[in-house]
Amino acid sequence: MTANPSLQKRETQSPILPASGRVKLDELADHLGLSKSTVSRALNGYSDISETTRKRVEVTARKMGYRPLSHAQAIRTGKVRAIAMVINSEEPDRHNPFLQDFLAGACEAASASDWTLAISTAKSEQDMLDVLGRLVEERKADGFILPRTEVDDARINYLRELKVPFILYGRTGYGHPDRPDDTSWFDISGETAIRKAVDRLVEFGHTCIGYVGSDPKFNYSHLRRDGYLEGLKAASLQVHPDLIREGARTREEGAVETRALLQLDAPPTAIVCATDLAALGCYAACAEFGLVIGHDVSVLGYDGIPESQYVSPGLTTFNVDSKRAGERLATLLIRQTRGEEPAKLRELSDAVLIERGSDGPPRLTSAALARQIKSFNNHNRGGNRL
Amino acid sequence: MTANPSLQKRETQSPILPASGRVKLDELADHLGLSKSTVSRALNGYSDISETTRKRVEVTARKMGYRPLSHAQAIRTGKVRAIAMVINSEEPDRHNPFLQDFLAGACEAASASDWTLAISTAKSEQDMLDVLGRLVEERKADGFILPRTEVDDARINYLRELKVPFILYGRTGYGHPDRPDDTSWFDISGETAIRKAVDRLVEFGHTCIGYVGSDPKFNYSHLRRDGYLEGLKAASLQVHPDLIREGARTREEGAVETRALLQLDAPPTAIVCATDLAALGCYAACAEFGLVIGHDVSVLGYDGIPESQYVSPGLTTFNVDSKRAGERLATLLIRQTRGEEPAKLRELSDAVLIERGSDGPPRLTSAALARQIKSFNNHNRGGNRL
DNA sequence: TGTATTGCCGAAACCGGTTTCGGAAACAAC
DNA sequence: GTTGTTTCCGAAACCGGTTTCGGCAATACA
Numbered sequence: 068m069t070a071n072p073s074l075q076k077r078e079t080q081s082p083i084l085p086a087s088g089r090v091k092l093d094e095l096a097d098h099l100g101l102s103k104s105t106v107s108r109a110l111n112g113y114s115d116i117s118e119t120t121r122k123r124v125e126v127t128a129r130k131m132g133y134r135p136l137s138h139a140q141a142i143r144t145g146k147v148r149a150i151a152m153v154i155n156s157e158e159p160d161r162h163n164p165f166l167q168d169f170l171a172g173a174c175e176a177a178s179a180s181d182w183t184l185a186i187s188t189a190k191s192e193q194d195m196l197d198v199l200g201r202l203v204e205e206r207k208a209d210g211f212i213l214p215r216t217e218v219d220d221a222r223i224n225y226l227r228e229l230k231v232p233f234i235l236y237g238r239t240g241y242g243h244p245d246r247p248d249d250t251s252w253f254d255i256s257g258e259t260a261i262r263k264a265v266d267r268l269v270e271f272g273h274t275c276i277g278y279v280g281s282d283p284k285f286n287y288s289h290l291r292r293d294g295y296l297e298g299l300k301a302a303s304l305q306v307h308p309d310l311i312r313e314g315a316r317t318r319e320e321g322a323v324e325t326r327a328l329l330q331l332d333a334p335p336t337a338i339v340c341a342t343d344l345a346a347l348g349c350y351a352a353c354a355e356f357g358l359v360i361g362h363d364v365s366v367l368g369y370d371g372i373p374e375s376q377y378v379s380p381g382l383t384t385f386n387v388d389s390k391r392a393g394e395r396l397a398t399l400l401i402r403q404t405r406g407e408e409p410a411k412l413r414e415l416s417d418a419v420l421i422e423r424g425s426d427g428p429p430r431l432t433s434a435a436l437a438r439q440i441k442s443f444n445n446h447n448r449g450g451n452r453l
Numbered sequence: 454m455t456a457n458p459s460l461q462k463r464e465t466q467s468p469i470l471p472a473s474g475r476v477k478l479d480e481l482a483d484h485l486g487l488s489k490s491t492v493s494r495a496l497n498g499y500s501d502i503s504e505t506t507r508k509r510v511e512v513t514a515r516k517m518g519y520r521p522l523s524h525a526q527a528i529r530t531g532k533v534r535a536i537a538m539v540i541n542s543e544e545p546d547r548h549n550p551f552l553q554d555f556l557a558g559a560c561e562a563a564s565a566s567d568w569t570l571a572i573s574t575a576k577s578e579q580d581m582l583d584v585l586g587r588l589v590e591e592r593k594a595d596g597f598i599l600p601r602t603e604v605d606d607a608r609i610n611y612l613r614e615l616k617v618p619f620i621l622y623g624r625t626g627y628g629h630p631d632r633p634d635d636t637s638w639f640d641i642s643g644e645t646a647i648r649k650a651v652d653r654l655v656e657f658g659h660t661c662i663g664y665v666g667s668d669p670k671f672n673y674s675h676l677r678r679d680g681y682l683e684g685l686k687a688a689s690l691q692v693h694p695d696l697i698r699e700g701a702r703t704r705e706e707g708a709v710e711t712r713a714l715l716q717l718d719a720p721p722t723a724i725v726c727a728t729d730l731a732a733l734g735c736y737a738a739c740a741e742f743g744l745v746i747g748h749d750v751s752v753l754g755y756d757g758i759p760e761s762q763y764v765s766p767g768l769t770t771f772n773v774d775s776k777r778a779g780e781r782l783a784t785l786l787i788r789q790t791r792g793e794e795p796a797k798l799r800e801l802s803d804a805v806l807i808e809r810g811s812d813g814p815p816r817l818t819s820a821a822l823a824r825q826i827k828s829f830n831n832h833n834r835g836g837n838r839l
Numbered sequence: 840t841g842t843a844t845t846g847c848c849g850a851a852a853c854c855g856g857t858t859t860c861g862g863a864a865a866c867a868a869c
Numbered sequence: 870g871t872t873g874t875t876t877c878c879g880a881a882a883c884c885g886g887t888t889t890c891g892g893c894a895a896t897a898c899a
Contacts, residue, residue, distance in 0.1 A: 091855065091856085092855065092856060092857095093855080093856095103855090103856080103857095104857080104858080104859095107856070107857060107858085108857085108858085111857080113858095135855080135856065136854095136855065136856070138855090138856095139854075139855040139856045139857095140855085140856055140857070141856090142854090142855080142856075142857090143855090143856060143857040143858075144856090144857065144858095
């Protein structure tokens with residue numbers, strides 16, 4: 068922190084090259100025989116510059132490789148041409164293999180407009196708000212991408228109050244139609260994917276379909292569960308509360324919920340999971356009961372994590388295009404910082420089904436499955452894991 | 454791009470609060486009854502400010518919540534108090550579950566010094582250099598973290614020439630002792646980990662140990678293979694070139710190399726892999742030959758990816774602490790931008806062994822293993838997968 | 840007591856852009 | 870031939886800091 072003021076920094080410039088490495092606005096202006104104010108206005112598309120000089124400026128600017136320093140612009144304009152995202156670093160399911168794809172999408176979109184991406188992490192909900200606050204106070208970014216939106220998201224209220232542009236990766240406010248709805252967002256329609264999963268199972272002939280949901284604090288959890296309910300309704304199947312389990316964020320939690328499902332008097336012959344991680348937990352739990360997936364029990368996941376293709380049998384799941392998500396979020400956010408109406412910057416996309424071997428026609432009825440599970444339990448120490 | 458100059462932005466300030474939200478240097482100076490130059494010098498630790506006023510300034514600055522705008526400082530100082538990392542987005546093994554941990558470490562270290570982290574992605578080697586060039590030209594960062602260093606790394610020469618501070622995650626220049634060695638780096642000693650793996654297998658009683666290496670363009674590949682060789686040497690085991698396979702970056706490639714190993718006349722009873730991904734490929738290849746891992750063949754990995762604990766049997770591997778890596782890299786880089794000698798900013802750390810079920814004493818001799826593989830092949834259509 | 844030195848601070852220039860404002864030239868209207 | 874209007878551009882202020890330079894007062898030295 069302590070500087071060294073005694074240090075003289077009189078660098079001897081190279082005597083051959085007159086200018087330093089970078090081309091500055093002054094030099095460009097000199098070269099053009101114009102004032103720097105004119106050049107600046109030309110570059111920024113002001114209407115009081117004639118079309119001919121504007122073109123001339125643009126051409127030689129490109130030719131001389133002039134690029135304005137964004138922080139020099141920022142001091143006057145207040146805009147740093149950067150978007151930021153702050154990631155919660157302490158989530159139980161934080162090992163996201165797609166983060167890199169997401170960042171690639173966001174970076175490419177940002178670069179296309181000559182913007183950059185700043186990223187930060189937070190250790191808790193409070194830390195999250197602190198970090199956001201610091202970032203806006205020091206104007207490190209002109210807008211924020213908010214990943215993993217919650218039903219009741221503190222970040223949203225905070226940034227709304229600060230009047231800082233932001234965009235959600237996901238929707239928010241589930242079940243609160245009165246909540247102000249002026250936010251922009253990009254989301255993948257988990258509800259239609261899960262709905263399709265149920266449709267698919269119904270077509271296979273399943274009539275007893277279980278559901279393992281994720282943490283209800285996240286908005287997507289409710290949407291996906293709704294997709295499940297809709298699927299049942301469309302097939303005129305009755306909703307049985309015991310078949311709906313919530314809160315599985317990790318593989319282990321997925322296993323726990325699956326065990327509960329399988330030990331029901333009428334266990335499901337198929338299980339739809341809100342996440343692939345939960346589905347992998349399903350695999351573990353089914354193995355415990357000697358159940359073979361794709362035959363005794365059908366399982367479907369959602370996310371498309373790499374591991375889903377390496378388990379045996381391969382997991383049928385819905386692929387999410389993280390790179391595109393990053394790309395869309397960044398471009399929409401940039402448009403928003405340029406003044407577009409947030410409520411008009413919304414996009415909903417679909418996950419795509421990847422058919423693998425984890426699902427198929429029911430081999431057993433629910434009753435038969437129950438008997439098999441019971442007899443397996445009796446043969447194996449009769450242990451009740453739950 | 455086209456601005457709207459006709460737009461008047463004469464915001465009417467709130468009449469109650471005199472100053473805008475942020476506290477500026479002028480206001481702080483007014484409040485203190487000092488000139489802003491004095492306040493600035495006090496805050497930056499100049500020696501021509503008396504200790505008493507410096508303290509006074511610091512205290513009220515904190516009290517008033519003053520934070521300088523880094524881009525306002527940057528315009529004069531040329532330093533933006535940011536580090537950047539550009540990630541290659543098109544690698545075959547890009548799905549790194551630890552990226553988030555790494556970023557968390559780097560962010561925390563940066564935040565601790567009030568720095569920020571910019572990230573960017575590149576699609577090819579040339580794009581990488583272009584992106585780096587843009588970033589330095591626009592001074593988006595004061596220094597760079599270079600992940601995944603290669604033996605012959607174009608980024609290094611490029612940034613060295615530009616005289617921009619950078620730090621390597623990994624070492625470089627393997628086998629080129631003449632190469633200039635003025636870089637700073639942080640690395641995990643893969644060579645000692647692999648060496649330990651071999652030691653461990655030798656202690657188990659293995660005498661025929663194979664090795665599946667990674668892409669030789671990366672520096673770590675050579676180091677890990679050296680660790681393997683050292684281990685053999687220490688145990689007075691002969692090096693057999695056939696037992697050394699290179700170039701496996703993905704799970705599939707790991708399987709390919711393992712098949713080649715297992716079809717040798719004298720197949721290894723244990724296989725050390727340079728990466729967990731290759732080791733998982735080992736699992737697949739062994740399964741094809743009806744070999745049970747941990748008994749018929751021992752397998753060790755390196756990286757500690759989450760999946761390694763969920764395969765059956767669990768993979769014995771070496772855990773890398775990515776968060777700490779990010780943290781160390783960021784702090785070392787910041788120190789370097791403050792003038793410390795790069796060659797003195799180097800740290801080597803160790804991966805930690807996680808013992809699971811994939812290794813143990815050899816159940817079979819190499820010859821017996823060969824016979825078993827051959828008979829298995831004959832019983833299963835005699836197919837030769839290679 | 841006079842002078843040189845030191846300690847401490849303020850005025851002003853500066854960084855690289857953007858934006859305001861005013862004015863000259865060209866054009867239109869009378 | 871004046872008198873407005875436009876059109877287009879330059880001069881200068883400005884953004885929020887940092888750094889240079891000079892000067893005043895207090896101290897040290899002769």
